[in-house]
Amino acid sequence: MTMDMISAILVSGLVLGSVYALMASGLSLVWTTLGIFNFAHGSLMALGAYFAWTMTDAAGLNLWLGAGVAIAVAGMVGVGILIERTVIRPFYDDKDILLITVMTTLAVMIFLEKGIQFMWGARLKQLEPLVPGQVNLIGTTISAQEALIIVLAPLLLGALWAFLRYSNTGRGIRAVGQNPAAAKLIGVDVSKLFILTFALSAALAGLTGILLGSVRFITPTFGAEPLVKALIIVIFGGLGSLSGTIAAAYIIGVVEAALIFFVGIYWAPSMLFALLIAVLMLRPQGLFGKTVR
Amino acid sequence: QDKVAKIGVLAPMTGGAAADGNEMVNGARLAVEEINAAGGIAGYTFEVVVGDTQDQAADTVTSAFERLAGDRDVNVMMTGYASGSNFEIELMAEQEMPYIISANAAQTRDIIAPSPDDFPTVWSISPSYDAYETAMVPVIQQLLDGGALELPNKKVALISSDNPYSKTIMEGLQKNFEEAGWEVTSADLLPFGEINDWRAFLAGVRQAAPSIIINTDYLPGNAATFMTQFLEQPTDSLVFIQYAPSVPEFLDLTKDRATGVVYNMLGGVLDTPQNPRAAEVVGKYEAKYGAAPGVYGPALYEQVYLYADALAKVGDPTDRLAIGQAIGETEKQIAAGMLRFDPETHLAVQGEDAIPIQFFQIWDGKRELFYPARYATEEFQTPPWMK
C-alpha cells in the first residue's frame, strides 16, 4: 500500500464520515430523547438544501451566501418544530410510539419528498459552494467544499457533544430520553426539550443538506441514501450514545472508502453490510453499546 | 367535432425519473394543443391522459396501463420509456393497442424480433443501439487521420454502471476497440444509481494514462460528478460520456467544466440546418415551457404527430390494427432524422439517411455536432485539459 492510497482512502473516508456523522447525530439525538426514529430526517436534509438554493439562487436577491444558509437553517428549525407538534407529540403517551412514529415520520417523508418535487421540480440542482476551489490534503486533491465539511463537521459535532454532556439542558435531554416521568420530577421541562431536540436535529439535517448540496446534486430524494446510512450508523454505534454514533460514522466512512478502493464500488455496499452483520454477531449490542442488563 | 381521441402517455411523473416524465408529457401536450388548435384530425380532438409509472415497478406500470386501457377513448399509448424491461409491450400487444415507445431499443427488439407479427401495433422510434458500439472506433480513427485529434497512445479506459443499456454498450465498445488494436486498460462496472465517488476509478486511470476515457453511465448527475472529479487532476485523455451530456441540466450543473466533453446520440434531436424540423420542435418547446428540452420532449411531440398521421389515414381510432399498421408504414422527416421502421424488429431504421448517430462536443455551454460530417455544425477541437 502506497502513501498515496492511504491518503486517498483517508481523505475520502473523512468526507464520507463527516457527512454521515452530521446526519446520524441528528437522528441519534431524536432517538435518544424521544425514543423514535425519524424517517423524515433525509427529506429534512433535502429541504434544507432546497431552502438554501432558493435563498441564494432562485430568489436572485444576491444574498450573501452565509445569510442564505442562516435563513435556511432557521427555516429548518421551524419545520422541525412543526413536525414535532403535528406528528410526534400526539403519540407521546402511546406505548406503541416507536411503531406509530415510524409510520407518521414515513408519512412526513413522503409528504416532503413529493412536496419538494411539487415546489422545485424534479430536475437536478446544485448549490454554489460556500468556498470555491480545490485543496490538496495530505497528497489528495479534493474540492474546498469537501475540505470545509471535513473541518466543520468535527467542530459542530464537538460542540453538540459538549452541549449534551456539560450543559444542564444537554444533560436534561439525555435524561428525558431514558425516563420522561423521572425527568419531570427533577424539574426538567420535558415538552420544551422535545421541541428543542427536534429543532436541533432538523437544523443539523438542513445544514448537512446545505453542505452536501454543493458537492452532490440536489433532488427530492437527495437525502434517502444518507438517511439509510445514518440509520445504520445510529444503530450500529450503539443506541443512545452520541459519541458512539459519531465514532461509528467515521469508522464506517473510512471502511467504506477502503472497500471502494480495494473491492471496487460495485461490491463495496454488500461488503459493508456483510461486515455489519458479522460485527453484530460478535457484539449484539452494537459497536459501542454497553452490554444490556 | 365533439369526438375525443385520448392519448395515453405512460410517464414517470413522480420519483427519481420525474424530470424525464414531465418532459414526455410536456412534449405530448404541445403537439396535442397544436393539432387541436388546427381543428383536430378526422373529426377528433386529442386529449392527453397520463399514467404515472412512478419508479417503473412492474405493478405500478401495469396499474397505469390498466387504468388507461380501461378508458374506452384511449386507443393509443406512447412513452419515452415506461419500465426498464419494456415488459408492457406484451400487454399492449394483447389488446392490440397502438404503442409508440422511444428508449430501451435493445429490450424492444428482444421482445419483438422473435415474432414481429405478434406485435403489429408496437413501434419504437429509437433505432437499434448497435451503432453505439460500432460507430465509436471509426469516428475516432477519422479524427486521428484528419489530424483534428492527436493521441499519445492507443489505450482506452472504460467504465459503466450495471444497467443493461450502459453495460451492453461498454461490452460492445470493448470488443470493437480490441479488434481495432487498442489496449483496454480497464472495463469497470459500478452499481446502478447515484455515484458520488469516481475517485477510485480515476486513480486507476491516472496510473494507466489511457488516451481515451469512456463512461457509459447515463445518469446526468453522475456524469457531472465524474467531470468535476476528473478535472481535479485531469489526464491527457479524450473524455467521452454516454447520453448524459444531452440532458439539459448537465450543462447547468457542469457549466464550463463540460467544455471539451464528447458524447453521441441515436434518435436524439438532429439539430442541423439540413433538418429544420428539429429547430422548429425545439424552438416551440422552449417557447412554451421556458427551458430547452432533452430527448423525450421532442420524442413525444413527434409520436403524437405519428399517431395523428395514422389517424388521418385510417379515420377510426378504434380500428387499432389499422392504426398500428399505418404507424408502421410511416416515412417522414422528424426531429431526429428520417423515420422509417424496420419490419423485422419494429425499430426505427438507423443510418445517415435515416436516423443517424450523431457525435457532439460540448463547447462553452453549447452542443456542437461534429459527426456525421454532412450534418456537422462545428469542427472537433482538442479539449482544454489536453496538452
Place this chain on the structure above:
Amino acid sequence: MTNIQRALEVENLRAGYDAFDVLQGMSLHVGVGERVGLFGPNGHGKTTLLNAVSKLIQPRAGSVRFMGESLEARSAQEIVAMGLVHVSQANRMFPDMEIMETLELAAYTPRARKDRKANLEHVLELFPRLAERRRQEAKTLSGGERQMLSIGVGLMCAPRMLMLDEPTLGLSPKLKDELAVAIGKISADGIPLLLIEQDIAFVLSLVDRMYLIDHGEITREVARGGDVDHDEIMDMYFGGHVSS
C-alpha cells in the same frame, strides 16, 4: 397573604386515568414542618394523589396550594423548582446513566444547583453504597440500590417539602432503620414530609399525623401519640383477619 401555616393544602382534588376518577374529591393538608403519613390498601389512589400534586397527571378538579401558592397553572418542572419534590414509587431512574451523573443531573433547577455540592455529600453519606458504585449504570443496580438512588435524587432537588412514595420498598431492615433516621433528620431541618408507606411501624415511627385512605377518599385522620396504635389501625382497616 394566604395562610402560611400550611405547606401543602389539597382541596377536593379529583384525578384519575382515562375514563375513571381514582380520587373523588380528596382534601388534606400538611403543616409547615409537619410530618404526615398516608396509609391505605394497594390501588386506592395514594400514588395517584402524589402524581396529581406534582402534575405527572393533570388533576380534573379541585385545588392544590404549596406554601400558600396555587399550583393550578404550574407545570411539573415549575413545581419542582418551587421545592415540592416527589420521590415516585418504584422509579426505574435513568437506566443508562451512571449513579454520579444521575445525582448531579438531579440538581437541575437553579435553586438546586446552588446546593449541589452540599446535597451530594449529604446523599453519599446517607447511602455509602452509592458512593462505592459511582460509575455503575442505574439499570444494573439491585432493587434496593435503585431505591437508594431514587431517594437520593429527590434529595438532590433541594426539597422544601418531600413527598415520598413507599421509600422502603425493597430495602433491607437495617437500611430501613437508617432511612428512618435520615428522614427524621431531614424533617428536623424543617422540611415538611408527606409519606406513603405500607410498613406501618415505619410510618408511625416517623409521622406526627396520618391519613387513612380508602377508595380514593380520606376515611380517617389519626394523630401520633393519640390513642390509636398500629394493631388498632389494622383492625379498623382490614377487619380482624391479620395474623402475622
Place this chain on the structure above:
Amino acid sequence: MAQSTHEAPLLEVRNVERRFGALVAVNDVSFTVPAGQVFGIAGPNGSGKSTLFNVMTGIPFGPSGGKVLLEGREIQHLRAHEISRAGIARTFQKDAEFATLSAFENAYAGAVYCAGLSGVQARDEAAKALDDVGLGEERRDKAAGDLTVFERKQLMIASAIAGRPRILLLDEPAAGLTRPEVSALAELIRTVNGRGVTVLLIEHVLPLLLSVSQHLMILNHGSVIASGKPAEVVRDPQVVEAYLGKREAAL
C-alpha cells in the same frame, strides 16, 4: 409435607460465582436444598441474592464459575428455557408478566411450555393453578397488565406452578404489599409448598420470611455469612450487624 428420599438433594449449588468486572456479586456460594423445603434467602441490598437466582436459571446470564445441580445432574450449562423446563420456575424482582396477555393465557403459557402439556390438559392445569392462587374467575380474561399489584403476584405464582415445577424461586414477592396481603401470600406459599414444590424465597419482609422458611441463608457481599434454622440465624450477631439492624433484632 412431601419429603423426598433421593440420594442427592433436590438442588445443590456448588461454589457458584458471578463477577461483573471487578465486582464479585456472588462469591463462592454453596448450599443444598432438600426436596420439599422452603429455603429462605436474605441479606443486605446488593448482596447478590437476585444475581444468585439469575445464575441458577441462566436468565439472563449463567455463573462465571461453579456448578448448579438438580437431583445430582449439572444444569448450569443448559440453556435458560431448558432449565425452566427441567423444573426450576422463577419470578422476578421487578414486575414481570406478559402484560398484553390475559391472566389465563399467562398461566396457560406456563402449562404449555414448562410442563409440556397441550390442549385440554394445559387448560385444566392453568385453571387449577389460578384456582390454587385464588385468582377469581372474573379476573382471568383481564390483561395481566391491568391487574392490581397483589393479583399480579398471584398470577406470577400461578403461571409458575402451572408449569409443574419442582422448584419455585421467588424474588421479593412481598415488596409493596399490605400486611393482610403479605399474610395471604404466606398462606399461598405454604399451599404451593404443601403440593410438593420446593421453594426458594428471597425476602426483606421479615414476617413473611420467618413465618414460612424452614431454613434461612444470609448473604453479604456475595458470600454466605450464616445459614441454618431461621430463629437461630436471626440471632447471629453478624447477621444483626450486617442486615437486620437494631430495631428488627429487637422485635
Place this chain on the structure above:
Amino acid sequence: MPVAFNMKTLVVAAVLILGLLVPVFVEDTYVRHLFIIAFIYAIVAASWDLSLGYAGIFNFGHVAFFGIGVYATGLCAKLLGIDPWIAMLIGGVVASVAAAVVALPVVRLQGIYVVLVTFAFSQLVLQFVISQSQITGGTQGLVRVPTIELFGYNFLRDYKFGYYYVAFALLVLSTLCLRFITRTDFGLSIRALRDNEDYGLARGIPIGLQRLKVLVASAFFAGIAGGFFAIYLRVASPEVFNFSTMALILSMVLVGGTSSIYGPVIAALVLTFISEGLANVDGLAEGRFMLVAIAMVLVLLFFPKGLVSVFGKRAGKSGA
C-alpha cells in the same frame, strides 16, 4: 358470547361472499387489477404483521422475502420450465429458507438491532439479484415469465376473471392460516415473548426457536405472494426491493393496525384504492401522495390502533 360469535361469523361470511361476487359485478379490468394487486399486498402486509406485530420482531427484511418469492418463482418458471403453480410454491419455500438464514443472527439480537440486520439482509439480496444479471436480468429484470393455466383455462382471457379468483383464494387461505397460527399455543408464545423475553424464558419458552419459526412462517406467505406477483405480472424486476415498496407495505401494516392480521388486509385495500382513485384526478401527480400521507397521519391520530379498530373494539389485542 354466542351472539358475538354469530355476528363475527356473519361478517366473515358476508365479506367472503362479497369478495366472490366482485368480478361478477365489476367488469372493468382496471378495477379487477387493483383488487388483485391489493390482495397480493394484503398477504404480504398481513404476514408481516405476524413477525412485526405479534412477535414484536423489528423485521425490516420482510419485503425482501416477497422479492425472493418473486425471483424464485420467476426463475423457476422461466428458466427451469417448472409449472408456474409449483413455482409459486417454490417461491414460498425459498423465502422461508432465506428467512431461516436471516434468523441465525436475528435470534441473537435484541429489539432494534434486528432492524439493522434485516435491512442489511434485504440490501444484500438486492445486490445479489442485480449482480447475477446473466440469470436474473439485473436491473432490467426478467420478462416473459410464463403464467398459470388450470385444466386448459387460459388466465389471460376474460379480463383477469381467473386471476382475481386465484388472488382472492390466496388471500383467504393465507389470512385463515395466519389467524390460525396466532391462535395456537405457538401464537400465544410469540406474543408472550414480545411482552417480556426474560419472563418467557422463565416459563420455558425457547426464544430462538420461536423467532426462527415466526420468521420462517411469515416469509412463506410473503414468498407465495411474491410468486403470484411474478406470475400475474409476468415480470420479475428489482423494484420490488425498493424502499418505496417497503414504505408502502409497512404503512399498510401500521395504518391497518398491528397484531390483528385483518387490519393490514383492510389497509391494503383502502390504501390501494385511495391512492389509485386519486391517480385519476388530473394534476395531482405529487399531490396524491401528499394527500395519502396526510390521510395516514389522520388515521393514526384518530385511531392509534389502526383502521381495524374502526371496525371492532377488540382491535390490537386479539388472540384466544
